[in-house]
Structures are given as C-alpha cells and as structure tokens.
Amino acid sequence: MTVPDIRTLWFRGKSAPTARVRLLCFPHAGGAAGAFHDWAALAPPEIEVVAVQYPGRQDRFHEPCASTMEELADTITTALRWELTDDRPLALFGHSMGSSVAYEVARRLEEDPSHTLTRLIVSGRHRPRLPEEQAPRPVPTDPEVLDYVRLLDPEGADLYEHPELQPLIMPALRADFGLLARYRPTHLHQLGVPVTVCGGDRDPVCTIEDLKSWSDVTPKGLDLRVFEGGHFYLRQRQEELLAFIAAQPA
Template sequence: MTVPDSRTRWLRGVRAPGAKARLVCFPHAGGGAVSFHDWATLTPPEIEVVSVQYPGRQDRLAEPCATTMEELADAITTALLHELADDLPLALFGHSMGSAVAYEVARRLEGVPGRTLTRLIVSGRPRPRVPHEQPPCPAPTDSEILDRVRILDPDGADVYDHPDLRPLIMPSLRADFGLLAAYRPTRLHRLGVPVTACGGDRDPACAVADLSSWSDVTTEGLDVRVFEGNHFYLNPWKRELVGFIASHLV
C-alpha cells in the first residue's frame, strides 16, 4: 500500500498511520526539506518524520527569505500548530542553523495546550550565545560566506561556483548567514524537556566540547553523541544517526 506524502507550505513528510511520535527536522543554512527526504525510510513505523521548508529556496524560491530568527521561528511554530491538527507528541531535530531554529521553536511550543514536546535534538552547533557573550555581527559578505561553506562542506561547495545555479541558491544562503549573524536571544530559556546534542569529531564549526553547552538550555538533562566526521557527518552516518534519534523517541 502506498502511503501518501504530507505536504503543506511549510512542512513536508510521509504520513505514518498509527504513529506514536513525530520528528520535525530543521535544515542547515541554505538547505531545505529535501535534506531529510529519506529519513522516513530509516525510522520505525511508530515515528512520523516531517521536514521544515524555509522560504526563499527550492519550491518556495519566489518567496522572501526570513530576515530574523524571530520571524522564522514564529512562522514555523504557527505552521506546526495549524498545519498539523493532531496532538501527536513532537520531537525536534535541527542541524547547524537548524539547531538554533529548533531551539526557538521549542521555546514557543512549550506550554501550548494540547501539544506535547518530548525532546530537542541538536547537531553541529553550540547553543545560542546571548549578547554579553557574543555581540551581534555584521552580515558576512558573499566571499566570506563561500569561504565558510568551503570549510564546512568541502565536498558539496562546488555547486556555488556553477554560473547557472549560483544565482538561484546564493540568496537563501546569504539570508540565512545574515540571520545567524544577528541572532542573539536576550536570555537563555531552559526547556523542560531533555536535550540531545550530536556532532562530528572533526567539525570546524562545533568542537566536541561545545556540544555540552546545550546543558544550559534544559532542566531535564543533556546527552551527547559524537560521530566520526566533519560538519556534515550526518550524511555518511545517516542510518546510524537516525537510529540513535529513534531510540530516544520510542
């Protein structure tokens, strides 16, 4: 039997009748929901996988990108509350920029009547910095962004040198990096759910020691899982990562 896709403006996934939990996935800067297109095939039937599609990319290319974290997190939270009508318990997973977005959405979802948030899972990024720890930065230039991308994703960065593709994908990358440069929550909100932090042992953006910083945003404990690899360790270790996440949800 073919199970139909679930597709809304903000959310993409595969329906899982009888699921007991839903995993909502948040992509990295410049990324889209397609980053998680096959995760549903790697999870047990008790888990439904939904991916967030940020505006300004892929099939939402004509829409303006979010300019602030507040704008993005508010819109995603609204989508989760209105486009997913049931009360299936939610866990949030974010990679890189997606970790910060997932954290902000988790803050907004806590305490919403009829919605149960069970866990925040973050990857490839330290916890958010407040202004006195790290003041907001100017938005990086395109050359600075591309230099950073080549460090983080040496295997995939060539796409930005393609003369036909670069004008299509650079605007969302530029917007996301600018959003992150300005993002500094006024204070850290301690979530009342456990947090799991994952990362690569050779990630130039997030040292293994930085993963423990997420203990500052939970009252319910942090566990850490380190994989072999760089910032995009989750590509070669996809099956293992998804299995590890699933073990926390069912």
C-alpha cells in the same frame, strides 16, 4: 496501500499512521526540506519524519526569506498549529542553523497546548550565545559566506561555484547567514524537556565543548553522541544517527 505524502506550505514528509512520535527536522543554513528526503525510508515505523521547508528556496523560491530568527520561529510555530493539526507528540531535530531554529520553536511550543513536545535534538552547533558573550556580527559578504561553506562542506562546495546555480542558491544562503549574524537572544530559556546533542568528531567549527554547552538550556539532562565525520557527518551516518534518535526515551 499507498501512504500519502505530507505536503503543506511549511512541511514535507510521508504519513506514518502508526507512529508514536513525529520527528520535525530543521535544515542547515541555505538548506531545504530535501536534506531529509531519505529519512522517512530509514526511520523505524514508530517515527514519522517531517521536514520544515523554509521560505526562499526550492518550491518556495519566490517567497522572501525570514530576516530574523524570531520571525522564522514564530511563523513555523503558527504553521504547526494550522498545518499539522493532530495531537501526535513532537520531537525536534535541527542541524547547524536548524539547531537554533529548533530551540526557538521548542521554546514557543512549551507555551502552546496544541502540541506535546517530548525532546529537542540538536546537531553541529553550539547553544545560542547571549549579547554579552558575543555581539551581533556584521552580515558576511558573499565571498565570506562561500569561504565558510568550503570550510564546512569541502565535498559539496563545488555546487555553490556553479554559475547557473548560484542565482538559485545564494539568496537563501545569504539570508540565513545574515539571520544568524543578527541572532542574539537576551536570555537562555530553560526547556522542560530533555536535550540530545549530536556532532561530528572532525567538525571544524563545532567542538565537543560547543556541543556540551547545550546543558545550559535544560535541567532535564543532556545526552551527547559524537559520530565519525565532519560538519555534515549526518550525510554518511544517516542510518546510525536515526537508530540513535529512535533509541532515545520518549
């Protein structure tokens, strides 16, 4: 029997009728749901993998990108209520910018009885910084964004240099970096669920101490796992990462 795809405005995945939990995945800055395309095949049957498709990229290219973290998190939380209507428990996984988005959605889900949140899993990013810790930054210029991308992803940076692809890639990347530059929550919300943190041992922008900083958002305990690799370690460590995620207590 063919398993139907999950394809709504905001979510992409493949149905797993026997899954005990839905793993909702949030892409990095400039990224799209396709970053998690292979995860459904690699995940064990008890996990249904669904990725978030932000506006302004791929098949949502002509929609405006979110301008603030609050707007993005609010609309995703609303979409969960209307587009994924079953009561299957949710675990959230975010990488890089997606970690911050996942944290903000987790905050909102704890006040939403329509879904049960079991765990937040963040990757390759420090916890949100408060205004007194770091003031909002100027929105970076395109050359500054591209320099940062080269630092994070030296193997994949050539894609951003291609003159025919730049008009398709840069609007979302520019918008996401602007969103992050403005994002400074006024306080840290304590989540009522455990937090798992993952990262690469050679990440040039996210240190082990940055990963440990997520302990400030949960009294439920912090599980930390460091994988071999750089900022995008998860591309080479997909199977290892998914096995680790699957082993986390529900």
